[in-house]
Amino acid sequence: MIYVLNWIGQFVWPFECRISRATLWACFLFGDDWKRKIGHLPNPRVVAARAKTMEEGGSGGITALLQAERERWILWSPVALGSGIALYFALPCEPWRWVGPLLLGLCLSTGIAVRRRPPWLPALAFVFALAGLGFTLAGERSRAVAAPVLSHPTQAISIVARITEVEPLEQGVHRFVLDRVTWPELRGTGPLPVRLRVRLRESGGEWRPGQRVALRVVLMPPPAPASPGAYDFSRQAWFLGIGAVGYAAGPPRLLPDADQGEGWERIRLFIAGVRRDLTERIVAAVENGGLARGVGWVAAALITAERGPVSPDLLQAYRDAGLAHILVIAGMHMSMVAGLVFMAIRGGLAMIPWIALRYPIKKWTAGGALLITFCYLIISGAPVPTQRAFMMNGIVLVAILFDREAISLRSITWAALLILLLRPEALMxxxxxxxxxxxxxxxxxxxxxxxxxGRWRARHRGRWSTPFFYVAGILLTTQIAGTATAFYTIFHFNRYATYGLLGNFLAVPVVGFWVMPAALLAFCLMPFGLDAWAWWLMGRGIVAVSDIAQWVSALPGASVDLPAMPVSALVLFTLGGFWLLLWRRRWRLWGLAGMAAAIALYALHRPPDVLIAPSGLMMAGRDGDGRLLFSRTRSEKMLRETWVRQAGQGTAAVFWRDGSKNVMTCDGTGCVYRREAHLLAFLSRPERLPGADCRGGEVVIVAAPVARDVCPGGGRLIDGDALRRGGTHAFWLDAEGWRIETVDDWQGARPWNHIRTPIGGEDASAAASFD
Known part of the structure; x- marks a missing residue:
């Protein structure tokens, strides 16, 4: 074990001295500052060698450059760990369970064997070891959450279940997450889902986590991606343990035997109940104060992360104004809370000279701020951005407690490592x-x-310097954050806010000086029952922010719709960005080449020419202008909206008759897509098959199941059974003819792909379902 720790120390510790296990990990956390505090002196020979490599780093080889950047090596550990996790999710089939541990063991053994070689060599082995660890953790996490998944939709059936989550939606609609389900009508049919997500149109009553209900539901498997490369809800549902989704066929009936569970489960349900009560308290206080409906839910979203029935138009306005981050509890909110608490506690203690002169009030203040931010984390439900923000703020506050200097990039390194170690799937x-x-x-x-x-600020001190630098800080922060997240925003949402700088310039001061202080004041007054007016004051600030969002989003060209991006471009952009951000010397600029290559790859990416819905009810084809034309615009609403968004056409679907070029024609029996002397026929009935549609080299899709010998012309036939088995079919027209990719092909043989049976893993039966 000592050999392993010493070898890891060569990578994580930017200086040489005699080490023990305690000082090794202390240096891992605090870096050079710990060296100065404990008085360890570096080896003079190491100092001389390092000085030489630093001098050679600007013009030397790769080895010299790496040695010169040695203190930055640790910053690459989340990248290495995340690369292994990403590799697991990118595989087309489930890997054997021993692959990850084998890779991890080989890399650790190699690192120990070469520990006396040049330092970058064991560091490289450590990088691959971290990748192997990430690969292993992702696989084990997937197996740990394995639960049965429904394979076929059901008719209306009766169930009895316990409520674990309650999410209010628009117009009195609720969405429940249910567990501990009993299936009186499906008993003995095989493994059944243990966790469901159900939408209730007529819920009525007051619903809380822990209640047991009886209701009739119509269930289906978690939906597959809308097209190859689209958002994969079935994968998210797998890691949440949700085996089926659906809707209630009637109002639920509350049963008297509530089930609060035991141990940690009881605590979790208690916290969920507290969040629910606090949400209702905030909403009632804001709406009873005469503010518009929905303002209270935005206020609740900033405190408990329960967004509720906020108007879709208002949500879109926040996104188009570049203010969507305000509705997600993340670094800005956590930092504001920590800063306000720190200022209030320290200011209050400083007003008492007897305490301020005798005790370390700064440390007391840091401890109080750490406790309050932890409570904020718990009451918010601990989503990933809030976890990251708490970890980073927590490291800074703990550093104050121990008289250490917090290292920012090290703090985010720790935050990323902890989240990836606990929840590898969060990376996706x-x-x-x-x-x-x-x-x-x-x-x-x-x-x-x-x-x-800082130097420029020191030279320009005056009456207006503080507000000027505050505004400059907002603009600079917005510009940097917006640039850093732009590629990811386009990848996930196919939309980019062009006036984000303006929106944040106007809205962030309102949040910082009005909304969040009012929320903190409300919490202080809550024990006395005087918090209603403070929540109303917070609501007034949110109205001002919402007005800013709606005004900015209404400006001409406030948002730009962009087509779907390939995953390869996102990966290349991310690696180039890390290379640019994590190194210090001039070779960091090589990262710009990777980012530019990613943009070029995105620009050259070619979307599908034709998309066919798995139900056989809808087809979409691309015309000469690049627009996606639809065979019909009244069916498959969710699927159609996703296809339109991925095509970069906003929200408006274009009917086939409105196409600029006559590449797609439809009638009562189906549609025909013609391009470059090639043909693709989409038929609702098989009667036309023996005709010209079955020519060799062409594709014929039939919505109904048909016999394989009904298309003697040599064309490729895809019938209704193949559509449903493969999911959405995407077609590209190449020089060699039609190239086809299905959602089933894109997902691969993974546990969350209910179309296939998982292979290669020991828990392949975890996705079992019933017929």
Missing amino acids: GASFQMSFAAVYGLIAGYEAIGPAF
Whole structure:
């Protein structure tokens, strides 16, 4: 074990001295500051060698450059860990369970064997070991959450279940997450889902986590992606343990035997109940004060992260104004709360000379701020951005408690490592990617320009310098964060807010000086029952922010719709961005080449020419102008909206008759897509098959199941059974003819793909369902 720790120390510790296990990990956390505090002196030979490599680093080889950047090596550990996790999710089939541990063991053994070689060699082995660890953790996490998944939709059936989550939606509609389900009508049919998500149109009553209800529901498997490369809800549902989704066929009936569970489960349900009560308290206080409906839910979203029935138009206005981050509890909110609490506690203690002169009130203040931010984390439900923000603020506050200097890039390194170690699947979510992209960009950006900015500020002191630098800080922060997250915003949402700088310039001061202080005041008054007017005051500030969002989003060209981006472009952009941000010397600029290559790859990406819905009810084809034309615009609403968004056409679907070029024609029996002397026929009935539609080299899709010998012309036939098995079919017209990719092909043989049976893993039966 000592060998392993000493070898890891060569990578994580930017100086040499005699080490023990305790000092090794202390240096891992605090870096050079710990060296100065404990008085360890570096080896003179190491200092001389390092000075030489630093001099050679500007013009030397790769080895010299790596050695010169040695203190930055640790910053790459989340990248290495995340690469292993990403590799697991990118595989087309479930890997054998021993692959990850084998890779991890080989890399650790190699690192120990070469520990006396040049330092970058064991560091490289450590990088691959971290990748193997990430690969292993992702696989084990997938197996740990394995639960049965429904394979076929059901008719209306009766169930009895316990409520674990309650999410209010628009117009009195609720969405429940249910567990501990009993299936009186499906008993003995095989493994059944243990967790469901159900939408209730007529809920009525007051619903709380822990209640047991009886209701009739119509269920279906978690929906597959709308097209190859689209958002994969079935994968998210797998890691949430949700085996079926659906809707209630009638109002639920409350049963008297509530089930609050035991141990940690009881605590979790208690916290969920507290969040629910606090949400209702905030909404009632704001709406009873005469403010518009929905303002209270925005206020609740800033405190408990329960957004509720906020108007879709208002949500879109926030997004188009670049203010969507305000509705997500992340770094801005956590930092504001920590700063306000720190200022209030320290200011109050400083007003008592007997305490201020005898006790370390700064440490007391840091402890109080740490406790309050932890409570904020719990009451918010601990989403990924809030976890990251709490970890970073917590490291800063703990550093104050121990008289240490917090190292920003090290703090975000710890936050990323902890989240990835606990929840590897978070890497694939928009929340994780955008949150960390923004913070990495801000820290590295201010690290680069901070000294010059500080010197310029020191030279310009005056009456208006403080407000000027505050505004400049908002603009600079917005610009850096917006640039860092732009690529991820386009990848996940196919939309970019062009006036984000203006929106944040106007809205962030309102949030910082009005909304969040009012929320903190409300919490202080809550024990006395006097918090209603403070919540109303917070609501008035949110009205001002909402007005700003609606005004900015209404400006001409406030948002730009963009087509779907390939995953390869996102990966290349991310690696180039890390190379640019994590190194210090001039070779960091090589990262710009990777980012430029990613943009070029996105620009050259070619979307599908034709899309066919798995139900056989809708077809979409691309015309000569690049627009997606639809065979019909009244069916498959959710699927159609996703296709339109991925095509970069906003929200408006274009009917086939409105196309600029006559490449697609439809009638009562189906549609025909013609392009470059090639043909694709989409038929609702098989009667026309023996005709010209079955020519060799063409594709014929039939919505109904048909016999394989009904198309003797040599064309490729895809019938209704193949459509449903493969999911959405995407077609590209190449020089060699039609190229086809299905959602089933894109997902691969993974546990969350209910179309296939998982292979290669020991828990392949975890996705079992019933017929």
